[in-house]
Amino acid sequence: MYLSQRHSAIIQMAKDDGRVLVDDLARHFAVSPQTIRKDLNDLCDQRLLTRIHGGALFPSGIENMEYEARRKIAADEKDAIGLAAARLIPDHASLFINIGTTTEAVSNALLGHDGLMVITNNINVANRMRVFPSIEVVITGGVVRGSDGGVVGEAAVDFIKQFKVDYAVIGASAIDHDGALLDFDFREVKVAQAIIANARHVILVADANKFERTAPVRIGHLSQVDTFITDRCELPAIRAICRDSEVELIEAAR
16 A cells, blocks of 8 residues: 555654644645645545544544553543543542543542542552542552553452442543443443442543544443533534433533
C-alpha cells in the first residue's frame, strides 16, 4: 500500500496525539481544508484512521488507542468532567473508580477530599491517590493489563462484589446513539458490570468523542446510571434517554 509523504505524516501526527483536526493540518501543510478532508477520507477508507467531526482518530475500527495517546485526547474536557464529578462526591464517601483516562481525571480532582475510601482496579489511580493520608486506597486483585495498568478478570470481579459503596465512577470506550455503553475487553466489562451492581449512585464520565467511536463489547445501557457527565452532548437521542430514564445529564464545558 503506497502512502504519500503527507499521508504518512498525518498518520504519525494522529498516532502521536490521538487525533488530528482538519484546520490544524491545513495550516501545518499549507494546503486547503478541502485537500485535508480528502486526505482524511482516503486514509479512513483504508482503515488507517477513523473519521470524526472536524478531523480523525488513530487507530481505526475497533482497535483501542494506545493509553498515552488517549490521555492527550480532549484533555481539557476530561479535566472539566473530573471537576464536575468531584463536586458530586462528598468527604467521607466510599467509591469505586474503574479503568480509563477520564476516570483518572476524576481521581485527580478528588485529591483535596477528606476521608475517602477508594476501591479501584486502576493502578494509575491507586498510585496517584495512595500518597494522600486522608484517602484510603484499596486495589483489586486480578490480572494486570500491561497496556494501561487496569486490573481485570474474575478475581477482580469477586473482590468488588464484597463491597457496597456510595458512588461508582465508571467510563466507557464508546457510547452508541441508542444508549449502549461499550468497551473493548470483555474482562474489563465484567468488572464494570460488578461495579455498577454494587454502588448506590453510578456516575458515568465520558467526553463527547465517545459518541463518535465504536467498540464490540456491551457494558450496559445509559439508563442504568444515575448521573452522566460529559463535556457536551449535542445528540437529541442521548438527551432523550437521559430525560426519560431520569439520568442527570451534566455538561461540564457549558
